[in-house]
Amino acid sequence: MASGGFNPPMLHLHQATPADWGPRAAAHIDEILIDHAHLEKKAASTALTLLFRYPDEPALQRPLSALAREELSHFELVLDHIDARGGTFGKAFPSAYAAQLSQQIRRAEPLRLLDTLLVCALIEARSCERMKHLAEALPAGPLADLYAGLLASEARHHTLYVDLCEQIFAPAEVRERLSALAIRESEIIAALPREARLHSRAPA
């Protein structure tokens, strides 16, 4: 997906983010950046966890390794922006979004793998959508450019996770489960506290 038009159905999101999220989040951009840096690091870590858990799934190895590398390069990029603005990167507070999404993952294999790949796909999709809102709400400049540049990667990662899932599981099963998880994802994010985070309700 190019950074031009944004098409939620393509990303399998059930419900779009309310229009006021972008301007409200953009007003807290320094907090958003720190949260974002942690999210890139966490995305790399999740891909690596999958590599450790499933060494016997050849389809996952190189793509998830390359994805983790890209998330880490984005982590470094976001740190550069935090530094340039005089911010300080430090400890993260646990994310209710990730915790509640993880609860949707069924425990027994191979369903655990199916669900984990699709939860990762939905997190990437939501990140993409939120970055699009930020890119539009931020004043023209390095941060608007940062988000306009990154959202295409997030869309690509969304597609990668869905594609990997369809290489391992029956596509019909993948689509059905993805729809169900997308509904839960929209319910979860709509009920989160108002906070300056990429995956929460808009700060007040």
Add this chain to the structure above:
Amino acid sequence: MASGGFNPPMLHLHQATPADWGPRAAAHIDEILIDHAHLEKKAASTALTLLFRYPDEPALQRPLSALAREELSHFELVLDHIDARGGTFGKAFPSAYAAQLSQQIRRAEPLRLLDTLLVCALIEARSCERMKHLAEALPAGPLADLYAGLLASEARHHTLYVDLCEQIFAPAEVRERLSALAIRESEIIAALPREARLHSRAPA
């Protein structure tokens, strides 16, 4: 360190690997490659673990993120060689070397960070030394080239871990602890079983 001369004291290793290790390991190169792929992935994971544990140490963030990216690109490279030889990557058996080295890490901070960085430095040093042996023992060709190419990265990673440690701790304390851990590392690896692994005694 260039891939030309090899200088154990520069890498802070207490005891050099016996000369027969290279030819004996080279005779089991397909097993060594699979072990090696796991080690690259593990090295990335360890760097990421440090990023999660110490978000408040600015000196660690970008260097360890970049190091993790490089380890992952080596993981992918080694997978390519395994594939090219018709091998199959799969589950790893736990490494007694890593487990016994981890037992040397003191539990209380900041000593835990000091020791972890130096244990990582020593693992990179030993990897470098072993890769040099492999590069020399393997017949001229893609695998000898692989190891001749990678050993310089391992030496660089060794130096990076020691340098990061000296940015956070007093250099004299770092040198003293590094010497002590290097003695233990040499004792540990000399007492491991004979196995086709990068960090074990030579296979019989």
